[in-house]
Amino acid sequence: GENVEQHPSTLSVQEGDSAVIKCTYSDSASNYFPWYKQELGKGPQLIIDIRSNVGEKKDQRIAVTLNKTAKHFSLHITETQPEDSAVYFCAARGDSWGKLQFGAGTQVVVTP
């Protein structure tokens, strides 16, 4: 089955700096890669996703890149703000039913 690894497990950045989170996946059949943000006591909230026919996608301060050959994808957050502090999860999906395999998460702390 699919296995997703996520790094780093914690990330501390100064407000205004960029944050990068990296994930690798094992199943070459995976074709959909969402990123979720989870705040304390809340469920995961989708922030951006990318499909395997696209190499990069951007939405305001958030961007995701995908390298299918190397089987890795990354989340980039620019101009970080304190409200970006949360746990971020990457995920991969390879079957038509939609089961997601998640990484272990990255705790992002943005300090003013």
Next chain:
Amino acid sequence: DTGVSQNPRHKITKRGQNVTFRCDPISEHNRLYWYRQTLGQGPEFLTYFQNEAQLEKSRLLSDRFSAERPKGSFSTLEIQRTEQGDSAMYLCASSPTASNQPQHFGDGTRLSIL
């Protein structure tokens, strides 16, 4: 769009008791998923429904766990004879039928076993 709704938000029970959680998906979403999340980990897939049909179950779903979606709308997840290891956040997500559509999560039910 009222989002995915889960009840209760918190459940505290003694070991050996039965518990039931409810999930109300986004109204037009035919697919419904249950995940379990333990502290410091990502969500793990438990089971999946397409309308009222349960199409896949994880090996994590022991015979003490049962899920239903009788009318293809809301779903329930029941855990019988709860154990300490069942303590976790139980998350529900829903999505449209079309392939590669995003899953939207509820805020979960946090289960604590005393």
